[in-house]
Amino acid sequence: MLTHKTKVDGQDVEIHVVQTEDDLDMFSEFIASNIGQLSVDSETTGLDIYSSRFKIRLVQFGHATEAWVVPVELGGAFEDIVIWALLTVKKLILQNAAYDLQVFDQTLGVKQEELWPKVTDTKILAHLIDPRPLRDGGVGHSLVDLTRFHIDAEIADNVKGLMKKLAHDEGSTVANIWKKVALDNEDYTLYAGMDVILTSRLLRKLKPLVPADSKKLVRYEHEVAEVCSYMVRTGFLLDVPYSEQLSQDLKYEEQAAAKIAFDFGCESVNSPIEVHKVLDAYGVKVTAETPTGKPKIDDDLLRKLAAEGSEFAQAVVDAKKAGKWRKTWVDTFIKTADSERRCHASINPLAARTARMSITGIPAQTLPAGDSKIRKCFLAEPGHSIVSVDYQAQELRVLAHLSGDRNMIKAFADGEDLHLITARAAFGEHVQKGDKERDIGKVVNFARVYGGGAAVVAKQTGIDLVTAKKVVDGFDKAFPEVKVYSSELQKEGLRKGFITTPTGRRVPVDPAKSYAALNYIVQSTARDVTAAALLRLHEAKVTPFLRLPIHDEVLLSVPTERADAAAAKVAEIMTVKMGKVTLEAEGKVGGNSWGSLYEEEKE
DNA sequence: CAGGTTAGCACC
DNA sequence: AAACGGTGCTAACCTG
Numbered sequence: 001m002l003t004h005k006t007k008v009d010g011q012d013v014e015i016h017v018v019q020t021e022d023d024l025d026m027f028s029e030f031i032a033s034n035i036g037q038l039s040v041d042s043e044t045t046g047l048d049i050y051s052s053r054f055k056i057r058l059v060q061f062g063h064a065t066e067a068w069v070v071p072v073e074l075g076g077a078f079e080d081i082v083i084w085a086l087l088t089v090k091k092l093i094l095q096n097a098a099y100d101l102q103v104f105d106q107t108l109g110v111k112q113e114e115l116w117p118k119v120t121d122t123k124i125l126a127h128l129i130d131p132r133p134l135r136d137g138g139v140g141h142s143l144v145d146l147t148r149f150h151i152d153a154e155i156a157d158n159v160k161g162l163m164k165k166l167a168h169d170e171g172s173t174v175a176n177i178w179k180k181v182a183l184d185n186e187d188y189t190l191y192a193g194m195d196v197i198l199t200s201r202l203l204r205k206l207k208p209l210v211p212a213d214s215k216k217l218v219r220y221e222h223e224v225a226e227v228c229s230y231m232v233r234t235g236f237l238l239d240v241p242y243s244e245q246l247s248q249d250l251k252y253e254e255q256a257a258a259k260i261a262f263d264f265g266c267e268s269v270n271s272p273i274e275v276h277k278v279l280d281a282y283g284v285k286v287t288a289e290t291p292t293g294k295p296k297i298d299d300d301l302l303r304k305l306a307a308e309g310s311e312f313a314q315a316v317v318d319a320k321k322a323g324k325w326r327k328t329w330v331d332t333f334i335k336t337a338d339s340e341r342r343c344h345a346s347i348n349p350l351a352a353r354t355a356r357m358s359i360t361g362i363p364a365q366t367l368p369a370g371d372s373k374i375r376k377c378f379l380a381e382p383g384h385s386i387v388s389v390d391y392q393a394q395e396l397r398v399l400a401h402l403s404g405d406r407n408m409i410k411a412f413a414d415g416e417d418l419h420l421i422t423a424r425a426a427f428g429e430h431v432q433k434g435d436k437e438r439d440i441g442k443v444v445n446f447a448r449v450y451g452g453g454a455a456v457v458a459k460q461t462g463i464d465l466v467t468a469k470k471v472v473d474g475f476d477k478a479f480p481e482v483k484v485y486s487s488e489l490q491k492e493g494l495r496k497g498f499i500t501t502p503t504g505r506r507v508p509v510d511p512a513k514s515y516a517a518l519n520y521i522v523q524s525t526a527r528d529v530t531a532a533a534l535l536r537l538h539e540a541k542v543t544p545f546l547r548l549p550i551h552d553e554v555l556l557s558v559p560t561e562r563a564d565a566a567a568a569k570v571a572e573i574m575t576v577k578m579g580k581v582t583l584e585a586e587g588k589v590g591g592n593s594w595g596s597l598y599e600e601e602k603e
Numbered sequence: 604c605a606g607g608t609t610a611g612c613a614c615c
Numbered sequence: 616a617a618a619c620g621g622t623g624c625t626a627a628c629c630t631g
Binding site: 271274353446450 | 616617618619620621622623624625626627628
């Protein structure tokens, strides 16, 4: 057995590294004498839990002054004892539990279901204390960032530097070192052991910092994380032959368009500098600028030029689009699919400042919605249909409730068309459903939720600034209490530096952007409506059918013969009353692919 | 040259 | 008086 002795925050700490089976007796004594609570972490070959090459290497247990590192990669007794320890310790502390619990599930066969009820996740606590990432003025949520702020900056840098140094020593990179490094490497085991010691210390520091209002969110967020983690484990079935064909078709499209652009003298369509060079040579003046003052070459400009007959601009648009669709979507799906053709998107249930979720790996929140091509890559299970259940005008209904605006509440209660109301307040009572004035009303309704004004509306709709102002005023006239509520909220944000949502969540408000307070509370409350719905669906045993949450929507795969009934049932479970406003969910039943819900957009 | 930043584009 | 909120990913570009 190897023992590292070092100091954290001025205190002596010991990290014991199990090397032979003889060391396991002492390890199990450590577990037995700390059976109430320990922090846990694992080291693995990478982050691709569901790939066939993925392996677990080390598992670490520890408290504030002592850690044990077990080389589970060796299997046998090392693996057995770790499984026993995971199941035996009564409370487990982890930093980003969803990751390690999926690792244990996949590699050791310890089901997540066994462990979630006894987990405390320091990352969840950190987010409830301050949801901002480093770049937005927060302290970050990674173990290193949290250690730097709450424990000791030097230790944080040392730990971070350890793997960097190791990668350098071995002639590798930080991303690749994890699978290569020797299991008993001293830097590696020191790093591994330090992680659990720091996690234990973090829990102590973070617990008292969770605001009193947010305390009730602690359990709730662990449960949301749990349900999301099950969805990730299930994965989404990929139509591999279709995806491969689509990838080829897109590649062909991209190359054909890029060839045309090349013949105009543009070597790379993705380089704004290159594209500008060609446009400039043809006498096109670009007036719009990027934030750093360079000519702005975007889709808006290129489409305008294409519409005026520019073959070059059209080619650039086509090549860029085909390239993005292939590289960002289709090829990523094919690459990440496991041996059973399933894609496991990774869901971060608590991501944004507002607590909105984010989905990475397969960026499922951002697949093109105007064309079914990309979403057709994903399939319901054999014999199943895709079902989507989404909240109707979720954020506007949340706004109606929060602001208490009588007109808005009444409009929703009577089933009236909110976009029409805004349009009529601006343009007069003659506006009808199909009119373009109603579309402008819709843009204004959303812009108001986002904190946008007349300039934004003008740009988005193409109408002039004066008319845009008129419609924005129309909104304020139609729903006067929204403005009152917004300014009260701004004041609160400026006074306290944060606002508190109805669930008790603190959302920091930047003094230079106090107008964003309204959007924050609406977005965050809407997120909690969907998150709470996930918990009710889990309670109702729907989880095995869930595929993904997408903001105001939940996506499922359900047996085809029961699809209509299931969609109705899920909608019923999701629908909820908020004061005088009903947050109504509506189910849609599709065919075998996700894309089937996006075909032949009518109207 | 790895890793960070910028620009652009996909969504709610 | 006005104020566009939140995300992820890629290629190109920049920097230590």
